[in-house]
Amino acid sequence: MQPVLKVQALSKTFKTRSGIFKRDKVKVLKNISFAVLPGQTLAVIGETGSGKSTLAKVLAGAEEADSGQILLNGDMIVDDGASKRECHHIRLIFQDPTRSLNPGLTIGEMLDDCLRFNTKLTQTQRDKKIELTLSRVGLLSEHYEYYPHMFSGGQLQRVALARALILDPKVVVLDEALSSLDPSVRAQIVNLLLKLQEETDLTYVLITHHLSLVKHMSDKLLVLNNGEAVEYGCCDTIFKRPQSKEMKKLLAV
Amino acid sequence: MAKFSLYSEESNRSPLSRLWRNFKANHLALLGLWMFIGLTLLATTAPLLAPYGIDQQHSNALLLPPSWHDDGDVHFILGTDDLGRDVLSRLMNGATYTFGLSIVAALVTTIFGVILGTLAGINKGFKSSILNHLLDITLAIPSLLLAIIIIAILGPGLLNTVWAIILALLPQHIHSIRNLVVEELNKDYIGAYRLDGASRGQILFRGVFPNIYEHIVVIFTLALSTAILDIAALGFLKLGAQPPTTEWGAMLAENLGLIYLAPWTVGLPGALLFLSVLATNLVGDGLRKALQARKAT
Numbered sequence: 001m002q003p004v005l006k007v008q009a010l011s012k013t014f015k016t017r018s019g020i021f022k023r024d025k026v027k028v029l030k031n032i033s034f035a036v037l038p039g040q041t042l043a044v045i046g047e048t049g050s051g052k053s054t055l056a057k058v059l060a061g062a063e064e065a066d067s068g069q070i071l072l073n074g075d076m077i078v079d080d081g082a083s084k085r086e087c088h089h090i091r092l093i094f095q096d097p098t099r100s101l102n103p104g105l106t107i108g109e110m111l112d113d114c115l116r117f118n119t120k121l122t123q124t125q126r127d128k129k130i131e132l133t134l135s136r137v138g139l140l141s142e143h144y145e146y147y148p149h150m151f152s153g154g155q156l157q158r159v160a161l162a163r164a165l166i167l168d169p170k171v172v173v174l175d176e177a178l179s180s181l182d183p184s185v186r187a188q189i190v191n192l193l194l195k196l197q198e199e200t201d202l203t204y205v206l207i208t209h210h211l212s213l214v215k216h217m218s219d220k221l222l223v224l225n226n227g228e229a230v231e232y233g234c235c236d237t238i239f240k241r242p243q244s245k246e247m248k249k250l251l252a253v
Numbered sequence: 254m255a256k257f258s259l260y261s262e263e264s265n266r267s268p269l270s271r272l273w274r275n276f277k278a279n280h281l282a283l284l285g286l287w288m289f290i291g292l293t294l295l296a297t298t299a300p301l302l303a304p305y306g307i308d309q310q311h312s313n314a315l316l317l318p319p320s321w322h323d324d325g326d327v328h329f330i331l332g333t334d335d336l337g338r339d340v341l342s343r344l345m346n347g348a349t350y351t352f353g354l355s356i357v358a359a360l361v362t363t364i365f366g367v368i369l370g371t372l373a374g375i376n377k378g379f380k381s382s383i384l385n386h387l388l389d390i391t392l393a394i395p396s397l398l399l400a401i402i403i404i405a406i407l408g409p410g411l412l413n414t415v416w417a418i419i420l421a422l423l424p425q426h427i428h429s430i431r432n433l434v435v436e437e438l439n440k441d442y443i444g445a446y447r448l449d450g451a452s453r454g455q456i457l458f459r460g461v462f463p464n465i466y467e468h469i470v471v472i473f474t475l476a477l478s479t480a481i482l483d484i485a486a487l488g489f490l491k492l493g494a495q496p497p498t499t500e501w502g503a504m505l506a507e508n509l510g511l512i513y514l515a516p517w518t519v520g521l522p523g524a525l526l527f528l529s530v531l532a533t534n535l536v537g538d539g540l541r542k543a544l545q546a547r548k549a550t
Binding site: 117 | 444452
């Protein structure tokens with residue numbers, strides 16, 4: 001089976017200014033490669049500052065990579081850092097939904113904007129699609145008129161999910177999206193994510209600190225340390241027989 | 254699924270109506286708003302409402318005190334000045350100059366400030382710096398002094414005063430609006446909106462402006478109170494509006510010699526100036542507090 005998302009030798013460097021004339025280069029991603037099949041979940045774990053969030057941003061198109069390739073269903077969308085993409089096949093869900101939703105727009109307006117920017121649907125088709133998507137993530141069509149401040153944290157994460165799903169993406173990148181939720185709501189959202197995966201063969205890239213969540217959700221695992229992939233493979237195998245020092249530390253073996 | 258209250262119309266409110274609810278709870282601010290609306294109406298309709306013309310002289314009624322005084326005449330409710338002109342009519346028409354022109358000056362400043370500040374905010378580097386610091390030199394001089402300098406070059410007159418005030422207020426506007434825009438552009442939801450495929454214009458008009466326009470109104474009220482004081486001060490110094498224009502500051506200066514003989518000709522324009530600045534500041538302050546309260550919830 002062809003992998004839905006394939007990343008080859010992805011690198012990213014940030015330039016920082018450390019003096020008037022001195023500039024430092026920080027390599028945040030070094031030669032990252034992985035591939036995910038449709039309907040699978042790839043978990044990315046690693047300590048703070050290991051490049052997890054940068055990887056998410058590069059995948060979603062918020063940052064440009066310096067070199068490397070991102071292939072979606074075999075089509076190149078980023079070639080050596082130059083992206084020629086439509087950004088709606090890989091969607092990013094942010095860590096904090098209270099900050100990633102515009103407080104000045106209603107949920108419906110926001111979802112409508114997504115559709116308007118990326119599709120050629122008519123107004124009635126868009127309304128139908130919004131209603132469908134809201135019900136898919138467990139919200140009601142009444143929520144069309146609601147503003148973000150009227151939802152609780154868990155509900156907001158559902159809205160964020162609706163926003164990601166409304167464009168029928170192939171890959172959803174969850175950048176710590178479940179960390180800010182309390183356990184019971186997190187369980188709800190995880191079950192919702194797994195249900196959606198079963199229904200539509202979605203692929204998740206799960207970026208998290210949460211090891212039990214990784215164990216529960218993912219098929220493949222990528223361990224990052226200082227921008228390098230120190231371990232990559234099947235999730236169960238790594239959990240049973242960790243090879244790298246970092247993974248052993250994380251599992252405390 | 255968590256519980257929803259389906260028919261919670263009370264909480265189903267836009268950010269604007271939540272702001273209004275917070276604002277409404279502040280009675281002083283509401284009083285200020287009513288005074289503000291009253292003054293605005295007066296400024297636009299004064300010539301129609303005033304009982305007499307501003308230059309209409311009544312030679313048999315010189316320096317009449319207000320009507321509640323024993324010597325007063327009910328035909329001249331607030332009395333007359335030394336030329337027999339009705340003080341009430343002159344004060345009403347004065348609102349058009351002092352208050353109305355201040356609103357015009359503050360509006361023009363805000364419009365230019367928003368345009369330049371936004372351009373400075375969405376650009377980066379050198380271009381942004383030039384736009385941002387375009388008029389910074391004027392920040393080194395107090396606005397009233399700057400207005401006096403500009404009038405020294407252009408000559409005294411009401412319109413020159415307005416230009417001077419606009420120029421003096423503009424740099425602060427550009428700075429505060431640029432800061433607002435930059436702060437807003439760095440927020441997560443703008444990044445998310447960009448990933449939704451929004452263009453720069455869409456980000457600006459759907460993402461940034463709906464979230465900062467209340468702040469722009471607050472900045473506008475600050476500019477307005479400065480503009481009222483500056484126009485009146487310049488009128489008082491005989492650099493702005495010239496007699497017989499009924500600008501309140503000019504009226505004060507014109508009647509200063511009569512302060513012992515006919516204190517109402519000086520006191521009433523002063524009281525109106527005080528009320529208009531007070532109303533503007535109450536509205537601005539109430540709005541700022543309501544914004545803070547909304548942000549806190």
